Amino acid sequence: EISLKYGADRLGKRTDDAMRKFRDNRLGAFIHWGLYAIPGGEWNGKVYNGAAEWLKSWAKVPADEWLKLMDQWNPEKFNAKAWAKMAKKMGVKYVKITTKHHEGFCLWPSKYSKYTVAQTPYKKDILGELVKAYNDEGIDVHFYFSVMDWSHPDYRYDIKSEEDAVAFNRFLEFTDNQLKELATRYPTVKDFWFDGTWDASIKKNGWWTAHVEQMLKDMLPGVTINSRLRADDYGKRHFDSNGHLMGDYESGYERRLPDPVKDLKVTRWDWEACMTVPENQWGYHKDWSLSYVKTPLEVLERIVHAVAMGGNMVVNFGPQADGDFRPEEKELADAIGKWMQKYGECIYGCDYAGWDKQSWGYYTRKGKDVYMVVFNPPYSKHLVIKTPKGTKVVKAALLDGKEVAVKETARNEYNVDMPAKDPEGPFVIKLQIEENAGGADKYRDALT
Numbered sequence: 001e002i003s004l005k006y007g008a009d010r011l012g013k014r015t016d017d018a019m020r021k022f023r024d025n026r027l028g029a030f031i032h033w034g035l036y037a038i039p040g041g042e043w044n045g046k047v048y049n050g051a052a053e054w055l056k057s058w059a060k061v062p063a064d065e066w067l068k069l070m071d072q073w074n075p076e077k078f079n080a081k082a083w084a085k086m087a088k089k090m091g092v093k094y095v096k097i098t099t100k101h102h103e104g105f106c107l108w109p110s111k112y113s114k115y116t117v118a119q120t121p122y123k124k125d126i127l128g129e130l131v132k133a134y135n136d137e138g139i140d141v142h143f144y145f146s147v148m149d150w151s152h153p154d155y156r157y158d159i160k161s162e163e164d165a166v167a168f169n170r171f172l173e174f175t176d177n178q179l180k181e182l183a184t185r186y187p188t189v190k191d192f193w194f195d196g197t198w199d200a201s202i203k204k205n206g207w208w209t210a211h212v213e214q215m216l217k218d219m220l221p222g223v224t225i226n227s228r229l230r231a232d233d234y235g236k237r238h239f240d241s242n243g244h245l246m247g248d249y250e251s252g253y254e255r256r257l258p259d260p261v262k263d264l265k266v267t268r269w270d271w272e273a274c275m276t277v278p279e280n281q282w283g284y285h286k287d288w289s290l291s292y293v294k295t296p297l298e299v300l301e302r303i304v305h306a307v308a309m310g311g312n313m314v315v316n317f318g319p320q321a322d323g324d325f326r327p328e329e330k331e332l333a334d335a336i337g338k339w340m341q342k343y344g345e346c347i348y349g350c351d352y353a354g355w356d357k358q359s360w361g362y363y364t365r366k367g368k369d370v371y372m373v374v375f376n377p378p379y380s381k382h383l384v385i386k387t388p389k390g391t392k393v394v395k396a397a398l399l400d401g402k403e404v405a406v407k408e409t410a411r412n413e414y415n416v417d418m419p420a421k422d423p424e425g426p427f428v429i430k431l432q433i434e435e436n437a438g439g440a441d442k443y444r445d446a447l448t
């Protein structure tokens with residue numbers, strides 16, 4: 001191992017209550033809301049099929065012209081309580097809100113910028129309304145914060161001169177001030193999820209990323225920080241030059257998930273994935289026909305896949321400029337919520353089970369309970385289980401208590417019957433197991 005000043009501060013998972021809550025929450029929602037919701041992917045009559053929150057970049061709009069969108073920011077349908085009720089009904093335990101995206105527009109009245117809600121016709125503190133509304137519903141609030149800020153003249157993509165260094169140091173101080181402002185104004189925030197940290201300018205200032213994590217943890221004990229903030233002494237990001245995870249959880253699974261067989265290494269640390277419903281739209285885009293849009297079932301499978309591998313999943317919502325949600329997102333929240341209402345015990349507080357994945361779906365585990373989450377029922381009507389050495393399946397039952405037959409078919413192998421009544425969708429079987437069950441069995445391995 002090489003010595004690092006700005007590498008990982010800790011080895012292994014955090015075990016304190018705040019991190020346990022982060023982990024046990026498992027299911028979150030992202031809210032990407034900013035000026036980009038106004039044009040919704042269209043600029044000067046041309047619709048761009050790239051990510052809508054990057055329209056400024058695709059259409060090559062100068063910052064001062066883009067920020068004029070503030071004059072149109074007046075979400076007359078915005079109702080923070082309604083947003084919080086929708087999140088509650090979906091069954092999310094936390095919501096990550098874009099306090100400031102790459103465009104630099106702040107959803108809170110920051111005194112360090114003139115590009116905030118305070119300088120729009122809406123005037124009011126949207127972030128403050130949302131933090132209160134979600135917290136009142138018992139939902140944790142996490143802050144998304146983009147370090148890269150296209151509105152700020154001192155932002156630099158790289159440091160190539162003394163002038164760059166002086167300007168960027170001013171920018172880092174501005175960023176510190178905004179982060180302290182957020183931590184002071186909204187002390188119930190539970191997490192900071194940093195984005196826009198991939199540029200050389202940040203990689204050359206690993207010290208600053210370590211300082212930000214420490215600054216926020218000093219101000220808000222227990223707060224969690226994502227790995228995407230961090231760069232070490234050599235510019236290595238997420239994992240330091242010794243291969244140790246920086247921050248409190250890996251945040252590299254954006255619109256992708258680890259392979260349930262080949263990538264089991266992720267079960268050794270905490271991680272959180274985030275996903276879009278279209279192929280790649282975080283902010284509101286007026287035309288979702290431009291890419292594939294995932295069905296609620298496909299979103300659900302990704303949620304279960306993440307939890308089955310010991311991770312969290314954050315599902316993205318891109319509210320309209322008027323402050324309402326598009327019908328597809330309302331329907332999605334409703335469908336996921338209905339499933340979570342019935343089967344959420346296989347998600348909340350659950351983790352990687354350590355059993356070999358089978359084709360019918362995923363295992364999750366909470367203490368002694370192992371859950372089978374079935375997405376692909378087999379023609380055989382039997383769900384094959386292969387247990388770890390010394391583990392026996394004692395009983396299997398649906399969550400309403402109705403037992404399903406379990407038959408031992410070989411050493412550590414079982415057939416679990418499909419329920420008699422077609423569940424008509426992904427369903428859960430809860431297993432009662434016995435571990436470290438020793439003793440001889442009746443099976444004989446083949447001589448080959």
Ligand SMILES: C[C@@H]1N[C@@H](C(=O)NCc2ccccc2)[C@H](O)[C@@H]1O
Binds near residue numbers: 051053254274
């Ligand atoms: C969580 C997502 N991270 C931002 C993102 O993808 N940035 C990287 C990016 C790089 C190149 C083209 C588009 C976007 C997106 O805008 C979301 O905020």
